[in-house]
Amino acid sequence: MKSFKKMLVDKGISPSMQRIKILEYLSKNRIHPTADDVYRALVKEIPTLSKTTVYNTLKAFTNKGILTALSVFENEVRYEYEQQPHIHFKCLKCGRIYDINEKYDYLNDKYIAGHKVIEHHVNLKGICKNCLEKEKEDE
Amino acid sequence: MKSFKKMLVDKGISPSMQRIKILEYLSKNRIHPTADDVYRALVKEIPTLSKTTVYNTLKAFTNKGILTALSVFENEVRYEYEQQPHIHFKCLKCGRIYDINEKYDYLNDKYIAGHKVIEHHVNLKGICKNCLEKEKEDE
DNA sequence: AACAATTTTGTAATTATTACAAAAGAGTAA
DNA sequence: TTACTCTTTTGTAATAATTACAAAATTGTT
Numbered sequence: 550m551k552s553f554k555k556m557l558v559d560k561g562i563s564p565s566m567q568r569i570k571i572l573e574y575l576s577k578n579r580i581h582p583t584a585d586d587v588y589r590a591l592v593k594e595i596p597t598l599s600k601t602t603v604y605n606t607l608k609a610f611t612n613k614g615i616l617t618a619l620s621v622f623e624n625e626v627r628y629e630y631e632q633q634p635h636i637h638f639k640c641l642k643c644g645r646i647y648d649i650n651e652k653y654d655y656l657n658d659k660y661i662a663g664h665k666v667i668e669h670h671v672n673l674k675g676i677c678k679n680c681l682e683k684e685k686e687d688e
Numbered sequence: 689m690k691s692f693k694k695m696l697v698d699k700g701i702s703p704s705m706q707r708i709k710i711l712e713y714l715s716k717n718r719i720h721p722t723a724d725d726v727y728r729a730l731v732k733e734i735p736t737l738s739k740t741t742v743y744n745t746l747k748a749f750t751n752k753g754i755l756t757a758l759s760v761f762e763n764e765v766r767y768e769y770e771q772q773p774h775i776h777f778k779c780l781k782c783g784r785i786y787d788i789n790e791k792y793d794y795l796n797d798k799y800i801a802g803h804k805v806i807e808h809h810v811n812l813k814g815i816c817k818n819c820l821e822k823e824k825e826d827e
Numbered sequence: 828a829a830c831a832a833t834t835t836t837g838t839a840a841t842t843a844t845t846a847c848a849a850a851a852g853a854g855t856a857a
Numbered sequence: 858t859t860a861c862t863c864t865t866t867t868g869t870a871a872t873a874a875t876t877a878c879a880a881a882a883t884t885g886t887t
Contacts, residue, residue: 565834565883585874599836604875620759620811625874638803649801656812662788663817664777670811673795678802704852704865724843738867743844764843 560613570595571606575616581627581637581646619646619670634669640677647677699752709734710745714755720766720776720785758785758809773808779816786816 553572557564570591575582578590588603607628610616619627619637627646634657636649656666676684692711696703709730714721717729727742746767749755758766758776766785773796775788795805815823 563833563884567835583874597836601837601876601878602835605835636800638800638805640803641806647801647803649803651800661775661777661790661812662786663820664779664786664788664812664814665820666777666812666814667780668813670809670813672809672811673800673803673805674807674809675803675805677804681802681804702853702864706866722843736867740845740847740868741866744866 556615560615562609562613567595567598567602568606571603572610572615575610575628575630579630579648581619581629583625583627587628636671636673638673638675638677640680641674642676642680645677645679649673695754699754701748701752706734706737706741707745710742711749711754714749714767714769718769718787720758720768722764722766726767775810775812777812777814777816779819780813781815781819784816788812 553569553576554564557568557572562568571587574587574590580586582590584600584603584607587607588598588600591603592598607616607618611618611628616628616630619629629648633650634655636651636653638647638649639645640647653671656669659666692708692715693703696707696711701707710726713726713729719725721729723739723742723746726746727737727739730742731737746755746757750757750767755767755769758768768787772789773794775790775792777786777788778784779786792810795808798805
């Protein structure tokens with residue numbers, strides 16, 4: 550597996566310690582964290598870490614296509630490690646965001662009503678499996 | 689056509705002047721406005737209007753299903769007058785949001801990976817027809 | 828070691844939104 | 858009309874996410 554360091558170099562980003570740690574965190578914690586989540590997790594290891602660094606780094610990674618920024622119905626941005634396009638499901642009860650790897654017809658690079666599509670996001674909202682089961686138990 | 693006043697009464701919302709004007713604005717301006725857009729447009733007519741009223745009213749209307757709240761890739765909420773489910777397209781160049789009435793397989797009320805779907809949003813990002821044409825002209 | 832370029836840090840500012848209590852308005856019964 | 862209650866609106870202050878920006882630290886190079 551390609552090291553995070555090498556990955557950054559390949560993308561033309563100089564691999565500082567902070568940047569490597571942030572990338573590593575996103576790769577190992579597939580929980581769609583906010584910038585603040587990333588900061589709170591890493592400041593334990595890097596006590597001098599600054600939020601501005603986190604914001605700058607997440608933005609830079611997103612621009613380079615290393616991460617994807619999500620707006621799943623909330624007014625805070627969440628990030629995820631780049632992977633195959635997939636569906637996001639947000640539970641209205643517990644707030645968790647699930648990845649759903651169902652097939653759908655990607656419109657990326659296609660034209661629709663004359664508009665050129667670059668990104669195609671599918672966001673679902675509802676009650677997740679866990680919460681549905683809990684509801685049943687409570688009956 | 690049902691009056692805005694009657695529409696509110698039917699939904700169990702007492703039809704104050706502010707509420708009627710806000711609903712009327714959303715109905716007549718299908719531009720996916722933010723709360724601030726609504727405020728700035730209406731404060732001309734209603735100089736005493738408060739932003740809190742706008743926020744409260746938009747939230748109440750959304751809860752009653754009169755409006756839909758969108759998070760189309762930005763960290764600000766936009767609102768639209770309730771209508772058939774449709775696709776949203778956000779232009780990366782001009783920032784405009786277009787409604788696209790293409791057919792797609794609505795997952796509402798269905799189950800996917802055991803999760804119950806209540807809302808299904810499709811958000812596209814790209815370059816809109818207008819901006820594509822302008823790009824061509826500039827060549 | 829000295830220098831230049833890059834990166835990180837910390838603080839202040841900005842923006843969207845919410846909390847909350849006082850003021851205003853509307854409806855109703857005496 | 859007046860008194861009373863309930864609802865809605867208003868205005869201000871607080872919160873939360875994000876950005877701006879300049880100083881400090883780090884890195885690589887001569």
